Amino acid sequence: MSSRERDSPSESEGIWHPAHEWLEEDELDTDFHPALEPSEDDEWEDDMPNEDEELNLGDADDPPHINIGNIQIELTADDAEGGGPGDPNGGHTRIPASRLFELLASSGLQDILSSNGWPVPLEHQEQLEMEMEEEEDSDEDYVPIFRNRLRARRLGQPAKLPPVPNPEGVKLMGQGDFGTNQYYVDRLKKRKRVLATSLIYREMGVDNHGVQKRADQSISQGLIPGSAADRIIHYDTRSYSGQFSDDGNFFFCCAQDFKVRMYDTSNPYDWKYYKTVDYPFGQWTITDATLSPDNRFLVYSSIRSQAYMATTDPEDNSDPSVLDFSTLPGQGRRRGFGTSHFGIWSLRFSGDGREVVAGTSEDSVIVYDLETKQPVLNLRDRHQHHVNAVCYGDTSSPHILYSGSDDTTLRVWDRRSMGDGREAGAFMGHTEGLTYVDSKGDGRYVLSNSKDQTMKLWDLRKMMTSADIENIDPAEYTTGFDYRFEPYPNAYRTNAKNDCSVVTFQGHRVLKTLIRCHFSPPGSTNSRYVYSGSEDGKVYVYNMDATLAGTINVGQATLNSRPREPDAYATAYEMSGEMLWRTCVRDASWHPDAPVLAATSWNGWGLSTGTCTVHSWNDGAADDEGDPPVGKSYDDRLRYIPEFNDYRENTASRHSRRPLRSRPVRRWELHEEGTRSYHRRLLAVAIENIIVVAAVQYQPHLERTAAIGQ
Template sequence: MSSSSSTTSSSDSSGPALPLAFPPVPSEEGRKLMASGVFGVSNSLEPHSKRIAQRILDRELGLGSRKQRHVSRGLMMQDMIPSTKPEMIIHYRDSVCCGQFSDDGSFFFACVKDYKVRMYDTSNPYNWRYYKTVSYPFGRWTLTDADLSPDNKWLAYTSLTSIVCLAPTDPNDTGDPYSLDLGYRTATSRSDFPIYSARFSGDGRNIVAGTGLASIIVYDIERRTRLHHVRGHNADVNAVAFADKLSPHILYSGSDDCTIKVWDTRSLGDNRPAGAFVGHVEGLTYLDTKGDGRYVLSNAKDQTMKLWDLRMALTTQRLEDLDATRVTEERLDSYEYRWGDYDAKALWFPHPHDNSLVTFRGHRVRWTLIRCHFSPPGSTDSRYVYSGSFDGSVYVWNLDATLAAKIDVRGAAAAAAGGRRRRRGIRYRHHLGDEVETLVRDVGWHPSAPLLVASAWNEDEEGMFGGTATLHSYNEGDFDEAEPKMGRSVDEKLAPLAK
């Protein structure tokens, strides 16, 4: 089953109308998912427009049936989308590559281009405490990815080399990180290649990495040995993700060859995927899974984000019979996302074998491998999907592809730190003439509180990059009487910065 689409046309003065067939918004398939209860609660029992304050009062008074109170609680959680006004802006001297909360929300890590990871105690999500920095001693160009072990005790982080670093997250453990070399060694030499993505297996025993060799590597941490090296793609593997956090078996890989492959780690030795998804027409930048063994989300350089259902994956035989990758085989050279803007009229087309459920559009994927995620069940009732963007915003969508919120990270950061930037003479303009100011590469949504952190790049007038991690929370007004005050600017160790 393919996602439905409707054909529209666009034209310019230089030529005839060009057919475009972007999937319609709202998505009918997405609306079915919203009504199913799989992604948040359905609002069919009562009007969704009731204010949050009224819902809280109803709950305290015990009004309505148990089912109505359950629906009301879910709708309150779904309504609490963080807003543009920042709680706090953490400033770094280099770009922030990625940042996420631990599964229990007790700490946050920020990976920065200077090959260092900062860790923060977020037991109180509105009043953070810095506790340590760990380094990557073999860094090349930037840090690329990071992932927490299932018990949250270890952080694996990577760069454009074949080495994975493991650092303890315990604030009292100040030892050096462990190094795991996923490359090949001989008596006289060793191989080296970039790692773009790394994930712990559900049992915490292995690390799976996506590499610049168009391959996936499975590495046994305890035995320090490579178990599998699967060359299953035709281009860089930019993302890997497990279908179920508790299971080490079903694995996804997303590549610059425009495909998502499905793997069973118990049969990786035959080098043959268990299935595939096709539908993107430019390279994949990121994958996230809902953690239920069924739904997976992808971001891509064709400026779309897509939702997929494992039950609809093409079998390997079906993929070959359809020759489903033929239409995108030469896409690697069609668009250089690091330098050029995407011209949809010239480059985008509907994939004839698209087996995605829902397509999301509006954000911009450029310069870097921008990430996307499912919203957490604890703070949003799993109602949304979201992505960073080249235009300095966080885009939050409903499952029917309608936009639920757009958080202006660039504007928030500029407003909060504008005076300090003006005195430093920073103009925040891209050297190609396109305003950047802030590029949001990753977004971490707190698992239980209605707040998120946007990890971003900034550029000054000399082409030098800095970075920010901007904390945004749900707030019905522009002011908050609680302490600490909203809008504060701090350095990487959370010391206040002069305005």
């Protein structure tokens, strides 16, 4: 039994999705478990297509068999209480195949298969188009469980990529709000100024024209951390977010085992383990955490309507406080943990430390007052989908709020003028849902990341008013493609008619999970850059003119840094037959005072584990003579792991030219006559992997799974 299963109640709090935050777009009731509930109790069951019929399964009461060509699949599960002499089922509980595929999020199964070459039937495409046309006339109260799959891209003009360098970004770099331009001699000669040159210029008084502080900051703005990892901190589950405190003295990391680890980073080059706090009875993972401005309290959330607030004092082992975001403003908190009405995706402390704002799966933005222990503001009915990210617009004022949603909009709320419950304005220009928003803290600039594979910079002075967006359908462009499994097709790219962004950044990949982006800090970078994690295992650092300033290759730095464990296959996110070492950088944080960056990643065999890697600027040096040596592996409490380091060294010596594969790769020749057989083999491999994951993750409901034959 894994640590995550030990920490969460397996019977009362069922987690029924095997990959990523399924509630994020699919789950309507976090307490619903399709393997535990009978289908006749579902009110929407009659309106959904019968999956058994689509898969040619016959009557749901018949033993579940799937017939796809000459592939035979039999699905059974042992019943711990059955098996009597008179039991006609022979001690087995019949589980309809529709329930198993619902358990495995079958809306994404077809995309897994199609991405591996399995063709989509034409009649299925026609049926889906008819369902989308009927969607406009459907009951407003009816929300299908896989609503993100019901809209297809409307055909339009192909996307016109914005220019790089971006003219607006060039202007911003010249105004001084985002760093300082190079000395004119360096620009004329097209050379990059090194650190030694900057120090000499400062001593000579060059570039100093009475602005000593800006000149000093310009020295460090070119010190971008390198790909070599100072240390690799390993977690047994995927890591979801990690951030430095505002003063750089703390770093916290949220993992899927419902724990938040805190580290003392007052010396950014020598971390010390500090404290670990838990989320009791969490759902799927820790989604977010935020540290108070005075570093005394940490608030963290899961896919539930309750957040927890714990003290950062390592000597204080008291239970964390419960912050119930589901109560209405002015009402007291209900007793007991009870049913969770929604999940919390994002949390942020206000600049004065008195409030916490949250974005929820209920399509709402909630402000919670820590003194009265209750919500004081609930902004609903404006966003049309989950609110994945929230933040305050000004570090010195709690009045301006930003919220980014899967409805493609970034809305601006002014709490001083909320009489009609509407936002002060909105930013439109993304063509898919937003995954993260970050404010520069000056009440003017805000940054957003999106599933349309772009990051955008916005200026508050250019936002659209609420009257301007009343007649605009924000879902006009979005496809709702399954970013967890699908690549983003070029055919989906298009230009929004009402794009009011200032600069658009492209190159990173916003796939697999809600990948985050940030402004670089003013102290260590002179606010020169914006940066984002990426599904390809890198951190992308951009200049404000949309040119690429540099990349930090976390995947290369961590390759084969831990041996593959026996249960890695069961917890793998990748459902391919190869189980390669994969890295997806979900979050990154730049230290406010030093050229040090910490990257929080899904990392390992099949993305089954997580890491936090520390990267520092080393001027491109291949080796570091300092102590301790760079690139070594540590556990969550920063204890050296000799077996991990020995494994990597031995692997590097044996496989110096290509990555290590943890199992043989299946290869088949392709020719015209064997194409269909090839597709069926791919289907068999995909379903085999899915059933193995289900058998391990959902015991005792799926105690035994029969073999797949061809």
